[in-house]
Amino acid sequence: MSDQQKHDWPRVRLHVVTGKGGTGKSTVAAALALALATHGRNVLLCEVEGRQGIARMFDVDPLPYEERRIATGLRDPEGTPGVVHALHIDPESALMEYLAMYYKLGRAGRALDRFGVIEFATTIAPGVRDVLLTGKVFEAVQRNSRNKKAIRYDAVVLDAPPTGRIAQFLGVNSELAGLARMGPVKNQADTVMTLFRSPRTAVHLVTVLEEMPVQETVDGIGELRPAQLPVGGVVVNLVRPRDLDAAALEEARSGGLDRGRIQDDLKEAGVEDGPDLVAGLVTEAADHAERRALEDAQREIVDGLGVPTYELPRLAGGIDLGGLYELAQALRDQGLA
Template identity: 50%
Template structure:
């Protein structure tokens, strides 16, 4: 298995430090992936409810429902995966406890089980992701891609790797088999983990740390997404050029005005050079870097489509290599 994913696969896990905009990036990626005739499922976990407001929709539930049209006429569906509901699914699939599972839920037994065994929640959540990736309807895949708005970088490796540990502990039986199956998918070319950051010291450092952790856990890293980038490349400007420009515009090129404009230029230049430095640091990690602009008015559905158009050629446009190892 490889810890890098040169070509993005069917399960896209989007993580990042809090405040970097990972939920917006996940939503935009889902729109970008929803090409003509394609269906994409956008999933959130842990009751975050961050996706629906971006689409101007009501809060998501456990049942999948249509959210928006993709860039090229595809469809994006949304779901909020709850561990208790996922456990009911698990009991129905592996133990055929359909109605009995509902009784357990009413008595509080399911909530008790997921509370005393915190790792069980992550096993159930990642298991539900695998079910969505592998599900077929009428002879074709139910979804062409699944995008997960994942836990933040500080917790994502533990979240994704929980089935490895549970598979080792449970050597036999449905839990062990299920865990190993999910672990194979998460460590295969079917999965790509994208890390979202912003051009600032702490988020970039946390991205570098998360990248190393993912590599050490043999989890497939996809793109590094530099989000909320403002400004353009630096251009050399002198005080004389500023003065000449003011004169051509019929404005007074007095020293105070030219000096004030040069101070503004120096400040903007420093910010742009800082972004260049952060970009260079990310590129040195050896993974492709996608760059998204800062949207001054905030991110709404229109903004998501704008970000999706930027993502489409890179992150959403990548394809699996023919030699990649798949796991079902």
Template identity: 70%
Template sequence: MSTPTIRDTTRDWPKVELHVVTGKGGTGKSTVAAALALSLASRGKEVLLCEVEGRQGIAQMFDVSPLPYEERRIAAGLPDEDGNRGNVHALHIDAESALLEYLAMYYKLGRAGKALDRFGVIDFATTIAPGVRDVLLTGKVFEAARDGRKKGTSSKGGQHYDAIVLDAPPTGRIAQFLNVNGELAGLAKAGPIKKQADTVMTLFRSPRTAIHLVTVLEEMPVQETADGIAELHAAQLPVGGVIVNLVRPRDLNADQLKAVREGTVDRQGLADDLTGVGLEVDDALIDGLLEEGRHHAERRQLEDRQRALIEEMGVPTLELPRLPSGVDMGGLYELAGTLREQGMA
């Protein structure tokens, strides 16, 4: 078997139209997807942010009502250098609604399709055939990405988007989710659903797509990221970048961290510095600060090891800080600005 050609998207992210964001649970995948959408909108682009996991995570992050199965404007980007700003629209995609739309478009089953839904046939079909479910979910993303949008669907009568951000399933399932042709191999060898899968794969494997993996500087997420990159490469799907999220401040240099770890910090010098800013200092305070510092230094050492492993993956890397006050709309805009500064948008 020949080795698939891997496309390096380092230089053409601004030209990418579909950004797929995945990551291990707990790494902030959905937050990064939302920040990326805002970052693109801050370049004056009209952006569609899609979710497929049924959690209404977009509505919660942007503090809006639960999203229906239709596109809805939820936020504006920050103004760019020329004062222009784009908008973020959102779409909550569920397989049942996508199948009803599919039946109406290709088989003209309007009311009949809704009757099937009432009898639970649609839920049954998408449950026993997860490959079909993924084709329906990804097919809706493809519909949003193509030119000449059809009227009469949830597509807002032909709304054009400059970029689409997909908050995708976790890293452990991303290659399977996107490689819909492989999933359908034993289910459908011909017919409309197979044709749709083939069409979707032309987008996913094209220069128009980049798949970004979100991780944190911990052993299991980093290993899962490495495994995910290998699986995407094997499926000939284009890897974009690794986004390291929740990065702690790096205020201490290597020598200072070493001194804290080894217990060679100048206690009297530390006490004098604290006294100089008006604090009352005793041994208990110094002991507590040094203990906290030791934990921080040890944590930084572990994180640096994981950072080195990420660098060995040979994939462009970006970093997002841990926000002290958590992620609200202000925090999303801050993260969006950080992504823009690093060339993501």
């Protein structure tokens, strides 16, 4: 079987990862980058929110506006691992690079920066910040002769803004093209949107099995599709292991657990049976079963979205670099990468 046949998104060059805050979207983006960096591939992991989350996850120094090698990709028995580079994109540096690359304003651009013109433009002008951020992502995916020394990447993973504003963030160039009407600004904006709306892009949404994140995922897909932005998969993160079957969960939820049997099991294990211990355990079991029922209801909603879904476990030891590789392997095993 060829490498492309193993994966759900063989044509995608730009993987956009979004999700409600607290769902672990940055962790998923990092794991996806590691999973894609196999068979000698070069992968770029970008962040645009100014939090230096990549540096913290990979335990490296804060990233400048410069592509840095940060990790070796996931090892694969069938081939050599690739390399993950990272880029922390800030709009001011992106504008400076744009002026130098397209208008040859190297020294003049630095003068503008000293006078505060660039900060004013990216802070005050509506949409300028997102235009610059998305423009740099586009440049990383579609490298051209103007950036001769730059690495050409096999895939780019974007740790994007939250689901609540992802359609607006990715669609800002469409609005700009409508305002510009003609000329180089419109042409550039149209070109960016051509990539973002093409089969070479996929927007993956990260959620957990809770009501608000799942609803935001539903709403996000509902905004992406009318904007002609390609929906990728849904990654259900922080999934807990299922230790009890459906019958046991229902028994716990309904309060039908055999307390005498619990007492016997405690004694057999050498645990002293205090007056409140069994009652506390029964209450905890009922709470656990109730949470499971709520999770199952949210899982049904996710399954009904009509897009590929993937699951990542809640890691007992938390997320370190080893944990990222573990999650990367899980994504690869399920076909996301």
